[in-house]
Amino acid sequence: MINYNPKEWFTFIFRVHKSDTVRQLMPMIVSLSIYVALVAFLEIEVFNLGDNSHLKNITILHGMLGFVISLLLVFRTNTAYERWWEGRKLWGSLTNTSRNLAMKINAVLPKDDVVNRTFFREHIVEYAFALKRHLRGHQRDSEVFQSNVIIDHELHKPNHIAALMYTRLNDLYNQKIISGTQLLFLNEEFRAFTDICGACERIKNTPIPFSYSVFIKKFIFFYVMSLPFGYVFSLGYIAVPIVVFVFYVLASLEIIAEEIENPFGVDDNDLPLTMMSKNIQKHVAEIL
Amino acid sequence: MINYNPKEWFTFIFRVHKSDTVRQLMPMIVSLSIYVALVAFLEIEVFNLGDNSHLKNITILHGMLGFVISLLLVFRTNTAYERWWEGRKLWGSLTNTSRNLAMKINAVLPKDDVVNRTFFREHIVEYAFALKRHLRGHQRDSEVFQSNVIIDHELHKPNHIAALMYTRLNDLYNQKIISGTQLLFLNEEFRAFTDICGACERIKNTPIPFSYSVFIKKFIFFYVMSLPFGYVFSLGYIAVPIVVFVFYVLASLEIIAEEIENPFGVDDNDLPLTMMSKNIQKHVAEIL
Amino acid sequence: MINYNPKEWFTFIFRVHKSDTVRQLMPMIVSLSIYVALVAFLEIEVFNLGDNSHLKNITILHGMLGFVISLLLVFRTNTAYERWWEGRKLWGSLTNTSRNLAMKINAVLPKDDVVNRTFFREHIVEYAFALKRHLRGHQRDSEVFQSNVIIDHELHKPNHIAALMYTRLNDLYNQKIISGTQLLFLNEEFRAFTDICGACERIKNTPIPFSYSVFIKKFIFFYVMSLPFGYVFSLGYIAVPIVVFVFYVLASLEIIAEEIENPFGVDDNDLPLTMMSKNIQKHVAEIL
């Protein structure tokens, strides 16, 4: 994620940032310009179509469908934003849950039980890092700031870490270090961990329905490709920048939606999972 | 459900996938083309209507109602999407609940109580498969990977499985294997099972209100059928592809909404219930 | 509620169903047709207004306000749909709560306590039927499948049934048949009953604010009544079906919203409360 000051309009408008959609769309913008110029050349110079040509009125189509495509794309972006925001909320919950679990463990364990305190401190932190790698498909990475927890790469790591902690808790219960009520109260935090992990996986693994995604892309394509036929009559060669700008707007909305609908990747707009995991590490270290 | 990479625009635009709405609408697209061509032929060649005909201005209607139909269809698709997403969330909860129940059972049962452990492992998993078959109306199917649980086909299977598990728990309580508090805590998970099942049934059995659905279809039909009368004046035979494209856009939105508003079927866009059930089986087997 | 297959377009478009808005609007459609024809006759034949008349340009108004009216009505329908869907969710909760209460009662009562078991089986079921009659204003009806519970018609029946059950529970507690913890746990289900009843009453008794409702109806009326003045210039007598179609679309949206915003009536689009109550009866009978 990029931190920025939303009030600096000047830099926003004139700098072309790396994750700017202008940059991503550049190849298509160039191809489209050539295509529109070609259509203009053919209609004006080669076929020399006059104002009586029916082709001129094809713009009726674009006026009529302009609403639908606008609505569709703005709704699409909004839905994607809600997923992004839900992802952010989930990681916010993870931070709070990690902290609460650390505080509870701190309260129920004897002050001098260094072994178990270290165990939980390491595993609570490792859960966040493991979830981050799990969501990004980087299961095999290792990180300098991570704990000594080593897990088989084939397993579902976050679940496995949760299970390790749960087993340890059960042992503490069997050794009468913690009571049954305390076991059940702590259980709630583990349920929260699992629920957060499940919800993140849901967002990651469930893109919007296939037909819907195909339909939007086909619609943008045919809409933009048919634009120059009518526009050339009233705009001449000025149709080139105009069609390109319309395409830039429509395609940007779709591209932004694609980027933010899965907020757990490493795109510029994705959530700063590494930073959040480090925050959890810091908070937990202060408590346990 | 189809897994796909939303960023591959090229294949989306040019491949006609099985579940693509283009394919489903093909018969209607062909009929409509013939109809529009016929209208054009009659107006241009037979009646030879000039620019003074009032019929020319019928397009006022389409401009005015273009807003309403666009808004209606985009809202319709959005509502359907929310149902689809709610269905996805419910199955995510089912996964988490199954896992949590398994973890709790694992904690409260003695390590060597193989009989009861097997009982719960099989029935928790079977619940997911039974719900899947229940929602798809395939009550009589059997699946190779299922447990040995055999239930009368006339009964509401998911409820029956929940009741079997509840009775067993009660027996454990009467035999003093688990305490009253534990019974009540476990009860929460059964309530979650029943709530998920009830919510899935609600989505499955409650389509959008009948009048609303009828109205949208009638509206699309009359809107599209009246389009060529005015368009032929300004577009001639080009009206054929134009009207077809407008129809493709409007009808696609309605068709996508119809498909995703009940997310538990076996359409391409429906949720991968079998895969999710198998995941539950795998997760539970790791715990119990 | 009408069960239907949303994918059968043909029957939707050509059959005029009883609850179809076309049918309800028929008297107004006929009157409006006469009105528009009269306006057309006066403008064309009597006053013989030419293209210079300022009246011709009155259509500017309709273009400008067409967007507001469309947005208003689509939002209105959406809000009404959300109330309908909330009503559906509440009755889904009632089903789940009834079933959970039956399961809990089954667990806490001794197996051979036939009297109390019968008491709760009858009253849980009766609650659903009483709520149905309460919401429909049919307090005095009796139904063949109901229990033997007889209550004074002047009382708020659902509340009274809940109170009867609560008193009985208290007696069981005083007789030491159930413990204090069990009493409090069961209390939760009664709270759920009361909350569901309160929420249903809220939906039933709170239509959208009066001014808003008045405004929408006035707006539709003046909008449609002023349509023909401008349309007749460009459409001649074709204005009759055009204005009627615009009216059909706008009024249908308002009528559908009116029907579904109170989902507890006996309209075709209303929720199948009787069927749901019978389902509760069946489910509870299987448990208790």
Place this chain on the structure above:
Amino acid sequence: MINYNPKEWFTFIFRVHKSDTVRQLMPMIVSLSIYVALVAFLEIEVFNLGDNSHLKNITILHGMLGFVISLLLVFRTNTAYERWWEGRKLWGSLTNTSRNLAMKINAVLPKDDVVNRTFFREHIVEYAFALKRHLRGHQRDSEVFQSNVIIDHELHKPNHIAALMYTRLNDLYNQKIISGTQLLFLNEEFRAFTDICGACERIKNTPIPFSYSVFIKKFIFFYVMSLPFGYVFSLGYIAVPIVVFVFYVLASLEIIAEEIENPFGVDDNDLPLTMMSKNIQKHVAEIL
């Protein structure tokens, strides 16, 4: 709040009800009519502007911004409606909470403890009335049907009543009339009271952001005031009713939003707090 039958279109359209926006806007409608007539008179008779005047094309502006203003106002109304509906839900919760607290008190107190029963019956009911007066700024009013509870007018009355009840409960606990668990369970209801009171205060004290409100009003004003300049060219003196109708629609939406965004006042569209408080009184009297 006005109770009405939403299906009686006739009376809605032709009666001008007291809270109708037409009535509230009448002074502005009259002034606006004079203003538009003046503009028309100046442009047509005095300056005699021809069709070549650039002023004629000022309508481009209104077409372009017509979308924005429509969207803004419909969204504004929707947001206000959601606040109104949230207020309604909160008072629904207050009813349920009052009833639940009465039922719990009834269960935990001995049958013959008339003093405490009376105390709680009076104070639960008084809470609703005090909250009503608090939200309406009528702290000093007294009502015939109220209890004997007398509180200093300077205090936050609802909070004070809750505190009185809480202290009494604590006394009961110290006297061993109720147990610690029961105290904590009852505490939940008090938390609900305080949460409802806090949420009502939030709705009452937090109008939509100031800049937003200013912007909408300025926008409507300049939009409507500039309308006649262009309209007079194409509509002549007919511009007067047209501009007035556009103003009526836009201003009505804003006025309705203003009225319903604070639902606790005594406007016609506000919630019937007195009636609801009396209902609570009736329900509680039936129980305690």
Place this chain on the structure above:
Amino acid sequence: MINYNPKEWFTFIFRVHKSDTVRQLMPMIVSLSIYVALVAFLEIEVFNLGDNSHLKNITILHGMLGFVISLLLVFRTNTAYERWWEGRKLWGSLTNTSRNLAMKINAVLPKDDVVNRTFFREHIVEYAFALKRHLRGHQRDSEVFQSNVIIDHELHKPNHIAALMYTRLNDLYNQKIISGTQLLFLNEEFRAFTDICGACERIKNTPIPFSYSVFIKKFIFFYVMSLPFGYVFSLGYIAVPIVVFVFYVLASLEIIAEEIENPFGVDDNDLPLTMMSKNIQKHVAEIL
């Protein structure tokens, strides 16, 4: 936050308030006016472009994209408003939680334990002030009305205060002043504190995705800058106020959204955190 009466239209329309967007946009409005006048001068006087120029038809673009930009900005404002409202709800929860915690502490502590009562009274109040300063980045400020709590400026102050209170509670538990159940019940309030703090930080630290923000600003800029090229043909020098007004509307929406999407600052539209903290102080002092 500014308190105002939303029904006083007159002052809204004619007074230019400090936080009015007109004021903030003034420099850009002046520059834009000069730019548009220059374009008009060049097109009319210098190049003397006639009606045949293709540049005239560039307005097609603005009609087509006007809908997208309107939708985008209204949705943007709405999303920002929801964040603002969520922030308001969080501080409402903080007030209720502080009050509830004070009431619980009051109930569990002996009446004469002045030391601990003072400790909690001061720290509960300090939490609100510390959160306020934390959200506004004013960590080093001190306030006359604050308690004697002194914390190292490097620490995360709200978390630190919560930890201090939690440790004290634990000590009370170890000294058998409060029971284990009471400890766990009080734990809930601390969890609420931490959750509120985390959610406020989420809103503060997560602006809408960078690409989205860039895209909206670029879109407004190019849209407005290209407006005069076409408008000058039909509007002449009147294009200056028209373009400026369009810019005012679009930019105001974006500016309002920017201001309210982070509701914890000290802008005029931001939430009155200081006032709310003082309220908490007052409420807690009345209880403890």
